[in-house]
Amino acid sequence: MHLVPLCYLLWIFQGVLGQFPRACVSSKNLLEKECCPVWSGDGSPCGQLSGRGSCQDISLSRAPEGPQFPFSNVDDRENWPSVFYNRTCQCSGNFMGFNCGDCKFGFIGPNCKDKFLAYLNLAKHTTSSDYVIPISTYAQMNNGSTPIFRDINIYDLFVWMHYYVSRDALLGGSIVWRNIDFAHEAPGFLPWHRFFLLLWEKEIQKLTGDVNFTIPYWDWRDAEECTICTDEYLGGRHPVNPNILSPASFFSSWQVICSQSEEYNTQQALCNATEEGPLLRSPGNHDRERTPRLPTSADVESCLSLTQYETGSMDRAANFSFRNTLEGFANPLTGIADASQSTMHNALHIYMNGTMSQVQGSANDPIFILHHAFVDSIFEQWLRRHRPLQEVYPAANAPIGHNRESYMVPFIPVYTNGEFFISSRDLGYDYAYLAEPAPDFFQEFIKPYLEQASQIWQWLVAAAAVGGVITAIILGLTSLFCRRKRKRFSEEEQPLLMEREDYLGGNYQSRL
Structure with missing residues (x-):
């Protein structure tokens, strides 16, 4: 996908993104609670004469909402946009915009034809x-x-x-x-x-x-x-x-x-x-x-x-x-x-x-x-x-x-x-119905290793058991060897205290 220049986006959506159309912010509009501006194409509110839309009452949802906001009638955004307007343009067909003067996304031209169809005809x-x-x-x-x-x-x-x-x-x-x-x-x-x-x-x-x-x-x-x-x-x-x-x-x-x-x-x-x-x-x-x-x-x-x-x-x-x-x-x-x-x-x-x-x-x-x-x-x-x-x-x-x-x-x-x-x-392209969601950390990094481990767990258990036996044998032989060796040391042959302190102090670095 290519990125669209910002100026192109602004041109596409001019008059669409503004939530308070300039034509609807007078005292008359606010007191009458109506935002149904005239479409310049035919001089009628919402382009009604051209079949683009009509001025209609807003129907608010009555579905219950969660308890997180325990107030009522204290915020202008409640039951949007009824605080400001009870009537707005309701556009029909492929039209949209505050006065139904624009085209829905994917439609272009004076009659808001489907963009794909219009491009075909142009070609x-x-x-x-x-x-x-x-x-x-x-x-x-x-x-x-x-x-x-x-x-x-x-x-x-x-x-x-x-x-x-x-x-x-x-x-x-x-x-x-x-x-x-x-x-x-x-x-x-x-x-x-x-x-x-x-x-x-x-x-x-x-x-x-x-x-x-x-x-x-x-x-x-x-x-x-x-x-x-x-x-x-x-x-x-x-x-x-x-x-x-x-x-x-x-x-x-x-x-x-x-x-x-x-x-x-x-x-x-x-x-x-x-x-x-x-x-x-x-x-x-x-x-x-x-x-x-x-x-x-x-x-x-x-x-x-x-x-x-x-x-x-x-x-x-x-x-x-x-x-x-x-x-x-x-x-x-x-x-x-x-x-x-x-x-x-x-x-x-x-x-x-x-x-x-x-x-x-x-x-x-x-x-x-x-x-x-x-x-x-x-x-x-x-x-x-x-x-x-x-x-x-x-x-x-x-x-x-x-x-x-x-x-x-x-x-x-x-x-x-x-x-x-x-x-x-x-x-460089994909299909929406085939697109896969981005994997989280577990899915992308941990799960593949767990799946591989599940396929060879018997070998891992066996390897751990063998490793444990070998480790036990080595430790036993080492312990026996050390005991025998210490018995041969005389009192004068004991390790120096300074060397022992260096070891316990961590200055001695072992490598695995």
Whole structure:
């Protein structure tokens, strides 16, 4: 996490932190016990005409309090703020502030839109100043002599990246090779998407100047429906056409790119980021034989219990592979690969029944980001539970692009898969629901030693017993030797008194 400059904090919270608004400190306000200032945006108290809030009576809690303060009606803070005001602005929606003129934390803009949604929209309509995309293969660029690139907006840049890493290989003529994917169906699935999310988050921070922005996640465990598929969040269902988003949705005007893989294959061409139509989504209207239900908490826990990150062929046929099971090509309760089912990560893509269900174009749907953030959190749980060494990630013989030292496509500068097979905390981020409380002194320093001792207590007892016997033998022999030796001393041969006094005085230092 980065620290926010103090001046930025003060700017964010101006008008919010002051407990006595300047507009409410006149004699009239105090005598009438009312603090409902006018919002300048519409000239009404609490912005009532704009639906931002209204002036309402304060309802005090009647719950009993402890006996530590035995007085009543002697302190202005009692039953706050009734000594000063009985009526204040009660804000609605995403508004807050003494006159409902501000936005709740996490919301921005004149209408207090969700910050995440606003940032998504800004990224969709801002051309990247740092990156362009190739719209032809290297061979089609005459081996580099005729560069063919084009601009792209920041959101679509990441859509294109996800398309490019998973696209089919164009072999010339009408021939394509479909059994290739540099980010799916193999060990690199989790590290690749982890870096993808981190890079996406960094680009949004650079775009907005909001260094504290972090990607939210959707915890879909035990979900019976898409709880974020509403107009308030990521888009509800259209009232007439169930395959597109509601016109009231933030994303109903969005156009997708890179979703027509068969057309690109036929033309032996790359996606050129041309707009191809609206977002498609119809959650729940999917093939229920392939995906009978969304993943449960039990599915996640069973998946986490798998001890091996990767196994066997290291592809979608791998059994007892944590990666393959979390990706969704194996039964989460058994770890056995099943080509007829789509579970875990894959289940959410199939369930959305639209743009999200196409591998190459799935990142067009903003649900992709929230979904993969939660998948990454499960990956993080597995890393913390099993604490694998770097060598656990396959160094060789994985599908193309998935070995530990393989560079991840299409990122420049280059990063290897193995670099992101580490804990999120080593990469500078964490998940709130996984965060562990700071250990106290006993937990951090004493308990580990006691736990180790409990495992070897039999040896400690035996060692103490043997040590006691040896000590007794040594003391016995020493005592016998000393008695025999003293008997041989004559009176003139006794130790000097001064030496004895030095010994008793502590000037003689023995060493163990």
